[in-house]
Amino acid sequence: MTGRKRFKVEAADALASLQDGLSRHVTPCQRAPKLWTDGTAEDAVLAAEMCQRCPVLRECGDYAKAARERWHVWGGKDRDCLRTGGGAMSGNGGMSA
Numbered sequence: 284m285t286g287r288k289r290f291k292v293e294a295a296d297a298l299a300s301l302q303d304g305l306s307r308h309v310t311p312c313q314r315a316p317k318l319w320t321d322g323t324a325e326d327a328v329l330a331a332e333m334c335q336r337c338p339v340l341r342e343c344g345d346y347a348k349a350a351r352e353r354w355h356v357w358g359g360k361d362r363d364c365l366r367t368g369g370g371a372m373s374g375n376g377g378m379s380a
């Protein structure tokens with residue numbers, strides 16, 4: 284399997300796991316999504332903290348890592364490449380990402 288194909292398979296598998304979790308739980312970001320996507324740097328820090336109480340924290344972080352998400356807060360980490368300098372992530376996720 285090529286690297287690109289492996290990336291797609293891993294991202295699809297991680298997305299399926301995340302979607303399964305989201306079908307069974309209400310997450311903090313579902314209640315105030317703009318905090319995760321359209322907020323300031325301070326909002327992103329707050330969102331990342333709120334992620335720590337999310338029932339799908341691990342699945343979300345695994346998906347973001349597999350899909351190489353570069354925008355918004357996922358899995359307890361600010362992945363916005365403009366805020367984080369193009370790759371380094373802030374937040375205290377405790378995730379493997």
Ligand code: SF4
Pocket residue numbers: 310311312313319333334337338339340341343344356357358359
């Ligand atoms: S861990 Fe993911 S699903 Fe949970 S609140 Fe954070 S961004 Fe939303």
